[in-house]
Amino acid sequence: MQTSSEAMAGPLHDSGARPIDSKGILDWLIMETRDQRFIDNIFVDLCERLVQAGVPLARATLHFRIHHPQWLGARILWRKGLTEADIRMFDYGVEDTTQYLNSPLYAVNNGASQVRKNLEAATDDEVPNSLYEELRADGFTDYVALPLEHTLGKRHVVTFASDREGGFETVHLEVLTSLLPVLALVSEIRLKNRMARTLLETYVGPHAxxxxxxxxxxxxxxxxxxxxxxxxxxxxxxxxxxxxxxxxxxxxxxxxxxxxxxxxxxxxxxxxxxxxxxxxxxxxxxxxxxxxxxxxxxxxxxxxxxxxxxxxxxxxxxxxxxxxxxxxxxxxxxxxxxxxxxxxxxxxxxxxxxxxxxxxxxxxxxxxxxxxxxxxxxxxxxxxxxxxxxxxxxxxxxxxxxxxxxxxxxxxx
Incomplete structure (x- = not known):
């Protein structure tokens, strides 16, 4: 009997196009990333594999809250054509800014199961100078933000954006959501390893x-x-x-x-x-x-x-x-x-x-x-x-x- 997770992991078809091998990506994520120490490298590889599999992905981000004496959080950004992730740190206090409070990150961090935005047309309720305006100006057509659930209720955020006309189809979103539980486990291990290193560096110094x-x-x-x-x-x-x-x-x-x-x-x-x-x-x-x-x-x-x-x-x-x-x-x-x-x-x-x-x-x-x-x-x-x-x-x-x-x-x- 096939479980629901196995059904989600099987080959999916994009409107008659070639199959999207989500199971192959899932197997790679589970079995072949064990020797990779850094989550940003895994994330870049994951995004490139999704593109090669037929998912019209052009931009993706991971947003983590981290335990660091100087930084509240970090954002890992991949864009189509980049071979390395762009990593940006965020100061304490950013969570009180208007920009964050009006963002999809705020909604997901506060319980939303998904935030999706059609970027091909502006809407009257859109906040000026928002993330959506920036993405639209850069040629993106569709955006989705999803929760990345770690243990003990710790919630982080992963986002995906497309530049394909019409954006993501349902089959694409099914592939992306099917990977989230494993991505959560893989990222939590790396995040906690980095957290342990950061805490030790903070309290005893880098060499010690x-x-x-x-x-x-x-x-x-x-x-x-x-x-x-x-x-x-x-x-x-x-x-x-x-x-x-x-x-x-x-x-x-x-x-x-x-x-x-x-x-x-x-x-x-x-x-x-x-x-x-x-x-x-x-x-x-x-x-x-x-x-x-x-x-x-x-x-x-x-x-x-x-x-x-x-x-x-x-x-x-x-x-x-x-x-x-x-x-x-x-x-x-x-x-x-x-x-x-x-x-x-x-x-x-x-x-x-x-x-x-x-x-x-x-x-x-x-x-x-x-x-x-x-x-x-x-x-x-x-x-x-x-x-x-x-x-x-x-x-x-x-x-x-x-x-x-x-x-x-x-x-x-």
Whole structure:
């Protein structure tokens, strides 16, 4: 006995034209996409196979809501003639815009089982400057938006548009809808894989996330890495957090971390953790420019902090102070923690010295302090200011400490 899904998957005929092999496409989608990691590549291949099978498809999109700290959602667009998808990200807040509220995406996300539009003739009830006007101007004749149902009631949207005179016939829509359950499963797997990677990158950084996804999840697992280490701390944060409203404190911290983090990441550093009002980052010395990149990142961060302080002063707030300690050496990079709760971080004497240097900035009255080991490796001994040898907690011998001279600071900016 043939099931309804099998009936939908069988060859369908287009008004006497050659059969549309929806079963062949369905089999490919189920059996031959397992090694393809990215849903955009699968979607492009799917659209091309539909065209080859006889479906008059000229444009298609996938719309996903994603868990990302910066983006609300993503749109994957295929058009006839393109060999790669166009991927666009959408900011939080787009769901409140008039454009979205008047769109078919809004209707499908809020329960509609289908939104279809004949584009060959405009209608009086059409919203000006709508998606339909854009599609009609680009020569499309028919448009349909359909729900893509993921587990636990998560709903996304897939759309198809035709440029054929008369648009889609019933047989074409039957082919498209017959593929949706499998497309939903295939896309959900890729979306959740991407979501897991995004969440790991967000909370532990790109390199650590790769290590974890590759299986480095055992307590004590790790490697020795030779790296330049940067530790930064915000000054007088306890006083500020006691005096300021909570939302202002959060805004202050976010602004400060943006100013510090973006230059670090831009120059190849990896932020391993935020520690209250501080951060820990490394620049692996596998990159021969690691030390120079770290210095460049500090220079750009200082400029960004100065700009932020100007904004704070203009709003009647105090300027932010900070301390940065820099060292270089071997660190143990891996999983540390309890049996059930791990932290992917770096530890070792080199990290301890960077921390001591950061704390020493209060005594030295300089915002950035660097160890002799780092300065010599960077080849910057002559253009840094030697402040002398300072005793530090936990070390028997004092450490030679350097700071930016005025000329060094200008060169780093």
């Amino acid at each position: 996330s790769e290590q974890i996804l590759a299986g480095a999840t055992t307590r004590g697992s790790g490697v020795t890495v030779n790296a330049a280490i940067l530790i930064c701390d915000l000054r007088d944060f306890t006083k500020l957090s006691d005096l300021w409203p909570r939302d202002d404190v959060i805004e202050l911290l976010n602004g400060y971390f943006d100013a510090m983090s973006e230059p670090i990441e831009r120059h190849g550093g990896e932020i391993l953790k935020f520690m209250g009002d501080g951060l820990l980052a490394i620049f692996p010395l596998s990159n021969p420019r690691a030390c120079e990149n770290l210095l460049q990142a500090i220079g750009e961060a200082e400029v960004a902090i100065a700009t932020l302080n100007q904004e704070n002063l203009a709003r009647g707030r105090e300027a932010l102070g900070y301390g940065i300690g820099v060292n270089v050496g071997d660190v143990m990079y891996g999983n540390i923690g309890s049996r059930r709760r791990l932290d992917f971080t770096v530890i070792g004497p080199a990290v301890n010295i960077a921390s001591r240097l950061e704390n020493l900035t209060k005594q030295a009255k300089r915002p950035v302090l660097l160890s002799r080991a780092f300065v010599e490796l960077a080849g910057r001994t002559r253009d840094m200011e030697h402040l002398g040898a300072f005793p530090v907690k936990g070390l028997d011998d004092p450490i030679d400490v350097f700071a930016f001279s005025s000329s060094t600071a200008q060169a780093a900016e």
